[in-house]
Amino acid sequence: MNKKILSAALGAAAMGVATTAASAATLDDVKAKGFVQCGVSQGLPGFSNPDSAGNWTGLDVDLCRGIAAAVFGDDTKVKFVPLSAKERFTALQSGEVDVLSRNTTWTMSRDTTLGLNFAGVNYYDGQGFMVRNDLGVKSALELSGASVCTNTGTTTELNVADYFRANKLEYEIVAFEKADEVVAAYDAGRCDVYTTDQSGLYAQRLKLTNPNDHQVLPEIISKEPLGPVVRQGDDQWFNIVKWVHFAMVNAEELGVSKANIGEMMSSDNPGIKRLLGTEGEFGAALGLGNDWAANVIKLVGNYAEVFEANVGPDTPLKISRGVNDLWSRGGLQYAPPIR
């Protein structure tokens, strides 16, 4: 008799695992928890980096805050989970995080075989190389025989292999799991070259002993569209994450910012009215309140504000808008209209 109860219990437990893993309504889970669980990098200045008080800041962090603002009307209801490149997809697949906002490159195999969906591109990047000035190297094509430090399990690792192979250059790859280990090894002279996305090179250079002794080479060897990722099979949550990003880009285009949103609430422009929820029912379609986008802009800002505050020319990273400018100014940031 006891055994029957035991077997029934174990069977139920096995089934239980199955049902929780397959549950789909992330929005309901998030609302029940009271916060958004957001996977970020373990510390990449400008994108997601904890300050001395433990507060996370950065472009990727602001997207998470935007999601919390849209769902709760409160941008602080986020819990950040620092993840290594190696851990990130498993953490998302297993439901440990609700969204991954961790400078992750959108590739076909990731999109199609990992059970994941990429929800837009919040930073267009490309892979580059950093070397010591005293090596006297001016181009990546002079790197034959160099040892190259990088992160394991990244597109970076694959691109660098492709690049050196295509150009018939010899190289030695040294691949670490954590970004900080890569920086430390490069700084200690274990490698001649540090390779990652160019934005990352500028960010990590700040962590080196003498940042000015190092230069980023001109070559960009890959396309790296970086953006937030969600689990497949939950279209509502996928839409929310996608449209939080689009709302920020649309806000920049329509001239709505954190600074002027008060007066913009009474704007007559139909585009602004739909964005801020004073006209139409676009929030309901996402399962959110009608002021979802207004909250994102009020609490976090539009895309330009977020960009300037975290990685722009006035920050230590000093990155210009470049390809991340709005489409109307010759860049690639283009959001579908709200209508």
Add this chain to the structure above:
Amino acid sequence: MSGEVVSTHSIDEKPKVALLNNPKVRGGIVQAALLIFIIWLIYNMVNNAAINLAKAGIASGFDFLNRAAGFGLNFSPFIEYTETSTYGTVYWVGLQNTLILAVLGVFFATIIGFLVGVARLSSNWVIAKIAYWYVEILRNIPLLLQIFIWYKGVLATLPGKRDSIDLGFVGQLNAAGLYAPKPVFAAGASWIFWAFLAGIAITWFIGRWAHKRQMATGQQFPIFLTGLGLILGLPLLAYLLTGMPVSFEYPVAGNFGPRGGMQVIPEFIALWIALSTYTAAFIAEIVRAGILAVNKGQSEASYALGLRPGPALRLVIIPQALRVIIPPLTSQYLNLTKNSSLAVAIAYPDLTAVFAGTALNQTGQAVEILLMTMLTYLALSLITSMFMNWYNAKMALVER
């Protein structure tokens, strides 16, 4: 004869019981039920995993092993690996790198461990204290920290690649490791290898003959020196006779430090030192315990026979101590092999790092890859145990 019914009941006969109350039958039923239950449980787990992976849109199966990996690896001494190799090859390279580390680690940990263990019991106060502090310090600091100390504290402070320390014929040492001369074998070089094997074989036979002769006549034969001469001399002779077919490719200076030769990466050196010295501290304690477990009368008896302390230890004490030493020693060998997976903390491409790490991340096939990795470590451990159990049985006390 007829009519008389002899009672079939006797004391020896088992009483008749209901089939269900028969302990054998009952036991059988319970065990069969348990087996069916476990099979059902495993079936359910596998089934659940498969259904959920399919539902989540995650690819499954082992086809990925035939796909090109596309990433580079910087350490594969025996297996040819390029970026176009398959994930299957990645697995073998990872296993190879784990085995190299495990075998060399076990070898050196055993030697250091025995030396320190014996030294702890030395009557020389300084030697005994040094061995004592060796054990106390290395045993009580976490292995991961020791790996970091060797990697970041010692090897990373070496000069940069373009300012290598010249070690002469050993090679050049810098922050990117040891650039040693790489042997290049020309035709006829295989004779050297065969001569080496022949040297070992002949030494073994001479050893057996010498042992028999000593048993019969009491005459000793200088087996150690003879063996050394044969094992080193025969390959040397072969080398000279075949016209010196082995040359060395020395590393030469390039734009980014030394190039060519044989690079021993610092990640390997750090792990090897840390694993050997850490495990050696435990082995030392096991050896000390084994020696102390041998009755004091044994050493007194051997001194009374006129044996000096060295031979007494080698011929009387250690063989008896081994019976106590081998079982816990096996555990240490298993620990060392499994601890080698800490390679993932620094960039040494062992099985855990390249297969359960990089390959898993590039393919996303967590279930398959982790299953393969776990089964591999399980197999390695079981093989080690089997060998050590065989050796233990061979060493066990033969009852007289």
